Amino acid sequence: MKVRRAVVTLSLIELIIAINLARLSNGELQVGFYRGKCGFADVEITVASVVTTWFLRDPTIVAALIRLQFHDCFVNGCDASIIDGCFSEKTAAPNLSLRGYDVIDDAKAAVDRVCPGVVPCADLIIIAARDAVFLSVGERYEVQTGRRDGLISLAQNVLIPGPSISVSQAIPFFVNKGLSPIDMVVLLGAHSVGVAHCSIIRDSLYNFRNTGMPDLTMEPFLADQLRFRCPPNTTTVDSTVNLDQNPFPFLDYYMQILSNRGILPIDQELAMHPLS
Ligand code: HEM
Numbered sequence: 001m002k003v004r005r006a007v008v009t010l011s012l013i014e015l016i017i018a019i020n021l022a023r024l025s026n027g028e029l030q031v032g033f034y035r036g037k038c039g040f041a042d043v044e045i046t047v048a049s050v051v052t053t054w055f056l057r058d059p060t061i062v063a064a065l066i067r068l069q070f071h072d073c074f075v076n077g078c079d080a081s082i083i084d085g086c087f088s089e090k091t092a093a094p095n096l097s098l099r100g101y102d103v104i105d106d107a108k109a110a111v112d113r114v115c116p117g118v119v120p121c122a123d124l125i126i127i128a129a130r131d132a133v134f135l136s137v138g139e140r141y142e143v144q145t146g147r148r149d150g151l152i153s154l155a156q157n158v159l160i161p162g163p164s165i166s167v168s169q170a171i172p173f174f175v176n177k178g179l180s181p182i183d184m185v186v187l188l189g190a191h192s193v194g195v196a197h198c199s200i201i202r203d204s205l206y207n208f209r210n211t212g213m214p215d216l217t218m219e220p221f222l223a224d225q226l227r228f229r230c231p232p233n234t235t236t237v238d239s240t241v242n243l244d245q246n247p248f249p250f251l252d253y254y255m256q257i258l259s260n261r262g263i264l265p266i267d268q269e270l271a272m273h274p275l276s
Contacts, residue, residue: 063194
């Protein structure tokens with residue numbers, strides 16, 4: 001459990017640091033950017049109270065907000081371009097199963113009530129993900145703020161690794177963002193929380209790489225459990241399975257994949273990949 005906590009926290013810190021680097025160079029971002037800019041109102045406390053309300057209702061928002069942050073930051077930096085409407089990044093295939101938009105909408109409404117028009121959604125996504133991680137695992141990290149919302153959000157700009165991508169194919173996506181293969185491994189530790197839809201893992205269970213066979217590297221008992229949850233025939237309901245299928249609470253994501261119990265194809269392959 002302890003290791004898992006560290007993994008999730010580290011993943012986020014890594015993501016934030018890496019994607020903030022470009023912005024840091026011109027000195028825009030800082031911890032506590034809104035201190036003194038909103039009278040007596042404390043922006044971060046306002047966001048925390050919104051996230052807490054959501055978390056108490058639905059603890060799975062932790063995974064939703066972590067993934068939302070990744071998908072926002074990976075395209076043109078952390079500029080809230082994921083939030084926009086028609087034809088925007090939100091409508092691109094890798095983003096269709098993103099969740100957590102309502103949390104950001106509520107946070108925006110709450111901060112605008114106490115400090116109208118000052119705090120952009122770009123910062124709210126970062127603060128909300130941090131608060132959700134804190135509520136979930138009790139570890140808090142500081143975040144830098146002072147971003148501006150982007151002006152461009154186009155589905156065609158979304159270059160995010162797809163669900164069936166291999167490790168070798170995924171590495172260049174991260175390298176292009178200045179992240180090493182090891183950074184990618186750390187970030188993938190975020191798959192310690194949240195869910196995947198059956199539609200995403202069905203090929204691994206029944207027709208791995210068009211062989212007509214399951215992925216035989218997957219631990220057989222887990223594969224049976226997943227097949228029970230995700231039958232071969234697509235139904236109208238696309239059920240979900242937990243990314244954490246760990247029967248032992250002291251084992252983390254990395255131990256899980258080393259035991260051939262990865263859920264997503266990328267996770268299942270990661271443990272066997274030389275990374276070079
Ligand atoms: C090669 C890179 C990656 C691939 C191919 C990938 C792919 C996926 C897929 C296919 C899902 C399941 C989506 C669904 O069925 O709804 C998922 C879920 C998730 N991913 Fe990733 N991902 C990658 C990297 C990351 C990174 C870097 C993070 C965060 C730092 C992240 C965080 C998450 C989280 C938290 C979930 C669960 C979301 C939820 O419960 O709503 N992923 N990912």
